[in-house]
Amino acid sequence: xxxxxxxxxxxxxxxxxxxxxxxxxxxxxxxxxxxxxxxxxxxxxxxxxxxxxxxxxxxxxxxxxxxxxxxxxxxxxxxxxxxxxxxxxxxxxxxxxxxxxxxxxxxx
Numbered sequence: 478x479x480x481x482x483x484x485x486x487x488x489x490x491x492x493x494x495x496x497x498x499x500x501x502x503x504x505x506x507x508x509x510x511x512x513x514x515x516x517x518x519x520x521x522x523x524x525x526x527x528x529x530x531x532x533x534x535x536x537x538x539x540x541x542x543x544x545x546x547x548x549x550x551x552x553x554x555x556x557x558x559x560x561x562x563x564x565x566x567x568x569x570x571x572x573x574x575x576x577x578x579x580x581x582x583x584x585x
Contacts, residue, residue, distance in 0.1 A: 499541045506534045
């Protein structure tokens with residue numbers, strides 16, 4: 478192995494400093510969420526801002542802590558659409574699952 482191969486391999490691997498910065502950023506997002514909750518903003522604004530911050534926090538966690546940033550893009554483009562499809566299907570069938578509590582089944 479030459480020194481240029483070693484330098485390029487270590488340049489793509491994350492360091493502890495990167496993880497600390499990511500963790501501090503996620504901690505800042507949680508602090509912003511807490512401030513928004515206690516700021517008594519309107520319900521619609523609170524819901525929209527918390528959903529955006531939760532999506533941002535999940536994206537950061539997926540990219541850095543699950544190492545998707547350092548994987549090939551094909552893995553990302555096969556994982557995320559499948560996850561979105563699962564969420565959409567859960568949303569479509571959620572109402573049917575809640576309705577089962579009120580149905581009366583015939584007794585044989």
